[in-house]
Amino acid sequence: MRYEELTIEGRNAVLEAFRSGKTIDRLFILDGCQDGPIKSILREARKGDTILNFVKKERLDQLSETGKHQGVIAYAAAYEYAEVEDILKAAEEKGEPPFIILLDGIEDPHNLGAILRTANQAGAHGVIIPKRRAVGLTATVAKTSAGAINYIPVAKVTNLSVAIEELKEKGLWFVCADMEGEVMYKQNLKGPIGLVIGSEGEGVGRLVKEKCDYMAKIPMFGNIDSLNASVAMGILAYEIVRQRMA
Numbered sequence: 001m002r003y004e005e006l007t008i009e010g011r012n013a014v015l016e017a018f019r020s021g022k023t024i025d026r027l028f029i030l031d032g033c034q035d036g037p038i039k040s041i042l043r044e045a046r047k048g049d050t051i052l053n054f055v056k057k058e059r060l061d062q063l064s065e066t067g068k069h070q071g072v073i074a075y076a077a078a079y080e081y082a083e084v085e086d087i088l089k090a091a092e093e094k095g096e097p098p099f100i101i102l103l104d105g106i107e108d109p110h111n112l113g114a115i116l117r118t119a120n121q122a123g124a125h126g127v128i129i130p131k132r133r134a135v136g137l138t139a140t141v142a143k144t145s146a147g148a149i150n151y152i153p154v155a156k157v158t159n160l161s162v163a164i165e166e167l168k169e170k171g172l173w174f175v176c177a178d179m180e181g182e183v184m185y186k187q188n189l190k191g192p193i194g195l196v197i198g199s200e201g202e203g204v205g206r207l208v209k210e211k212c213d214y215m216a217k218i219p220m221f222g223n224i225d226s227l228n229a230s231v232a233m234g235i236l237a238y239e240i241v242r243q244r245m246a
Contacts, residue, residue: 006139008074009066011037018044023077025136026051028060030071041072049131049158050074079137082153084163087126088170090153094125097192098172099240101127104160104208105199106229109135113144114230115197120148122237124195127154128163160196164211167194174212176204177232179225181215189216189240197233200226 008017008024015037018024027045029038031054045052060069091098101119106112112135119127135141136156142149157163164174175189176196196212198204209215218227218235227235 006076006078007063007065008076009064009069009072011041011070011072014072014074015041015044017074017076018048023081024048024050024074025077026053026075028053028055028063028073028075030054030060031056033071038072049156051132075136075138077137078139078142079149079154081137081156082126084126084128084155084157084167086153087128087155091125091192096123096125097190098167098170098194099124099192099244100167100172100194101233101237102160102164102174102194102196102208103127103129103134103198103229104196104204105130105133105202106197107133107135107199108229109138109140110144111135111228111230113141113146113149115233116141116145116152116154117148118230118234118237120145120152122234122241124152124237126152128160129154129156130160131156131158160205160208161211164194164196164208168211173214175214175216175236176209176212177218177236178204178209178215179217181217183219184216184236184239185219187214187216189243193240195233195236195240197229197236200229 008014027050063073087100088098101124172192172194174194174196196204
């Protein structure tokens, strides 16, 4: 899928995008607009997981690249999402214990792109992101991933805590990056594993953290208290790689 397909403007174009089965992440609709075509678009949007935003005309004009939005702009996924099952299947096909990256609240597309790139190189079988308060597979993510987006499945789930519970039933255990944890070099990070990374500011949310089995700390000796999320993910992912290869 080409990057230009990311922003879709105009009533017919948006309705066609929904009907053709494209993944629409977000929909911006002129507040108070209630005519037939808009109602049809809303009906399609509510069948899936599209996030709806009712906004003023100024906001739509701001978002519009064509100036012909007709009161509706959709953000389609630049790439299709996978299912969690696809990720488990990828591990099974390689005859490897699953290695999955779960991201809690990563909103910067450059971070997500860098994470996909590193995850692919580290041999992770897939990445799981939440539907809300997180960046999706945008064109910027695709570009930053340097092509890795074509090779690593990304699944989008409604609730990360529930996804962790379900994966635990399939034999995975979960380690979460956290400054309160034990130094990662002292932990056994082998076997079927989920690595949970939070945003730089907030870290991993409390509910998600409670579902994790262990907390792992990256040793730091500098004057600031955190690493960029994609860098932290890379360091922990490669400690998992090191232990798997040992």
